[in-house]
Amino acid sequence: MHGWIILDKPLGLGSTQGVSAVKRALREGGYGRYKVGHGGTLDPRATGVLPIAVGEATKLAGRMLDSDKIYDFTIRFGRETDTLDLEGQVIAESEVCPSPAEVEKILPRFTGPIDQVPPAYSALKVDGERAYDLARKGAEVTLASRAVTIRALALRDSAPDSATLTARVSKGTYIRSLARDIAHALGTVGHVTMLRRVKAGPFTLDSAISLDKLADAAKGQRLEDCLLPLRAGLDDIPALSLTPDQAGLLRQGQKLVGIAAVDGQHFALDGDTPVALVEVSDGDVRVVRGFNL
Template identity: 40%
Template sequence: MSRPRKPKGRPVSGWLILDKPVDFGSTEAVGKIKWLFNAQKAGHAGTLDPLASGMLPIALGDATKTVPYVMDGRKIYEFTVTWGEERSTDDLEGEVTQTSDTRPDEAAIRALLPAYTGTISQVPPQFSAIKIAGERAYDLARDGETVEIPSRDVEIHRLTLLKVETDRAFFEVECGKGTYVRSLARDFGRELGCYGHISDLRRTFVAPFAEETMVPLAELVALEAIEDRDERLAALDAFLVDTGEALSALPQIRISDDQAHRLRMGNPIILRGRDAPVAEPEAVALAGGKLVAIGEIGQGEFRPKRVFV
């Protein structure tokens, strides 16, 4: 009987809030960070297109268990729409499919914004990661197929016009999970009768991580110059955000070390005290400020769903 393989890399855990550069894919970025940190596991929360820059939260080790909670968080993008051309990818990368000499004025653009605020129906771009009959839409699009992608409801919390120039307009949007900013640009252009596409896109916020926590990739790569391995890895680890930060929106309970041990063994713990929560579908258990488990509270117990080393 063969022994299970020992995982390659370090069991390092935490979030690296990467400032992704343009022309660098999200999967490529995750691979680079995993290699730099010599991490056993890595994943990201929310894809950024190669032509987009900005915040790409990357989870290492146990933090990968918290990715869904970050995926569900609000996001903020700054983006530029260039008028006069619609493109196959709804950004600079694609071929021009429609053109117009019409250019909207500021009043027309501002009048459009209320219709794109709140819960709106949106059709994702042809070049997107949406699955159609088990295949990614972008794979079908690259093969020359035009597919019918069903519309879906997305939440636009705030949409602000920042500046207007003759051929382009600058916006900021705060939105919920699943929103395609490229679709906003496409739909703006169609409704204004001038066509449009994204010519610049930057994500500045993914809840709950603030913009100032972002680390440029070049700053991390520069640490490769440190010859001492332990010193180099320590310098990289200093950029990590604690895994529990991803769960800051969930109710929290403080527990003892003995209770933490029980939870890590997969057992429930009894919650005592007048201030103990009665019922929560999801809550976080912390021991000494460190994340122990995500679980459910009910009938006077905390029952673990996911545990952390």
């Protein structure tokens, strides 16, 4: 049980609760104890792709955090809330409802490298406390702007008072902040009413399962049917086949020399067995993350 379980996270569930659900499934299915972690926080008010790393795949969770994400989201114009979503209190109102053409015209301004101020209701820490905890106490939360990249942004659908968009974004991007800033640029206010992550790194909704399916698989001791291989988290890098002797050297922490492979990261394999995520430079191979398999 070393690999990935991709949850289609339901509304209201936190990312850590998703991790707990997989731990519970492993336990109830009699699979034993494994390390479990998630590959990128997803807001409780959001649904969609939540990669859960199991066993040795947890060594790749940090790499997943750095990956691009794709979201579908709906902005409802006319009201801004303090949380920038449906849960918050209304703090500003406007009668301006932009047309689809006006929305599309503004999108290039938010495509590429941009600066954005995260929501006050976020998990970022301020003086050792979570921003959302301070905000709930009524404290004024001021967060510094951060540089993020919106790699693609497109209008999918529209209604008289709303617009649904798809965004491919870099790590650290807050969709609620993006929605707020788009509304402001259109001379109005708005908040997010729907947020769904449709892709995280290489993982899409096609491989995602519901909590009910997870629980059923655990009860039937078929959880391995839901497990994607460790390799699935590295499908964007080439494989590097090793001899048993070469694999043994890497497992001992030694570097390989004179290997004919292009520079960059590779997924090193001994037959079908994952050995390590490695970095190749001028024929030298060094371990970035080793797998105990």
